[in-house]
Amino acid sequence: MTRNEFIAKLSEVLKKLSIPDAEEIINEYEQHFAFKMADGYSEEEIAAKLGDPVALASQFQSEGKKHGGRKITAVIGLGFIDIFAGMFFVLLLAWEAVMAVFSLSTAVVALCLLVGTNPGSLLPPMPYGIAIVFALSLAALAVLAAVGAIYFAAFIRQLMRSYGRFHKNTLDAASGRAPLPSLPIYPRLPGKANRALRFVALVSLALFTATFVLGAVLSMLISGSLEFWHAWGWFGY
Amino acid sequence: MTTQYKKGVLELCVLSLLKKRDCYGYELSEYLSGHIDIAAGTVYPILRKLKSEGLLTTYVQEDSGGPPRKYYSLTNFGRETYEKQRAEYLAFAQKVESLLEEDSNDKE
Structure with a gap:
């Protein structure tokens, strides 16, 4: 040259x-x-x-100028993404709450059927033998929903951590710092916990299905009617 | 050695040379590229950066017979910064050295 x-x-x-x-x-x-x-x-x-x-x-x-424009763009862009991500996380958390409440209320109903109380006559009338079968069925359903809620909570937590890392990395990259490795969005439960949860979920699903069908069949036999809910006046007619 | 690492040390070297006496850019470039393995051109961006940070000032002086030359001179702030960074660097280098020497003792 x-x-x-x-x-x-x-x-x-x-x-x-x-x-x-x-x-x-x-x-x-x-x-x-x-x-x-x-x-x-x-x-x-x-x-x-x-x-x-x-x-x-x-x-x-100069160091400041090299990244100045990019940093402003990154901050504004991230602000917008944060709004949408925030709404998304609210939805996910709401669903988590629905699953938890479903699990709890199912467990409470199962307990009431088992003990034989009927607070405020909210539960439909049925012979106690049938009530025990349905109580088992609902208890299994409560456990199944609880497993689902635990999985989903782990998923939301990991998704939030992953998003947090993305947020930090974007800002770091815009101001010239080295980014950290990004995080996976799916949770990695320890193998033992994972196997245990899956086992509980399968057993409770099988138990729920079996006792639900059993309860329905027994109800039909005892009431002498296919539509046993009418025979026992569950819906008022 | 990475260039990023060298750059920080080079700044210290430039300040050190200018503490002894005022120099023009070419002198500094010649001296540093002669002693340290760097591209001669990299000294000029360093001089400019130090000047914009207020560590150096420049003045133009005509030497006998030659064209006017731009001399670099340490400001008071530059002198203070140099003393501080020098102490920091020496302490750091000493620690690194003792650490590396321990390593070579292990192998023997």
Whole structure:
């Protein structure tokens, strides 16, 4: 690279990066060439020793300016994404609450059937033998819903952590810091806990199905009617 | 050695040289690229950065017969910063050195 080529490339990139006082900078490099040529070095030698003019020009960028524009864009963009992500997380948390309440209320109804109390006559009338079968069925359903709620809670937690990491990484990258590795969105439960939860879920599902069918069949036999709920006046007629 | 790492140390070297006497850019570039393995051109961005941070000032002086030269000079703030960073660097380097020497003792 000759002196002129070096200077032309340097001033081109300095201009592109809109670095102030480019003339002063170029003057400094021209003087460097002048000194070295007076000592008998060739233009090529000097240019090679100076380094790549494109890389040099970018070193004149101040740290703050290099990332300033990108940071503002990142912050505004993240703000918008946060609003939508926030609404999404509210929905997920609401569903988590629904599952938890469903599990709890099912368990309470099962307990009432088992003990034989009927607070406020809310529960439909049935012979106690049938009530025990349905109580078992509802207890199994409560356990199944609880397992679902636990899984879903782990999922929401991991999703939030993953989103938090994404949020942090985006800001870090915009301000020139090195990002951390991103997190998976699916939870990784320990193998033992995972197997235990799956076992409980399968057993409770099987128990719920079996006792529910058994309860219905027994009700039909005892009441002598396929529509046993009418025979026992569950819906008032 | 990574360039990012060198850059920080080079700033310290520039301040050190300027503490002894005022220099023009070419002198600093020649001296540093002669002693440390860096591209000669990288000294100029460092000078500019230090100047924009207020550690250096420049003045133009005509030497006998030659073209006017831009001299760099330490400001008071530059002098203070240099003393602070010098102490920090020496303490740091000493710790690293003792750590690396322990490592070589293990192998023997």
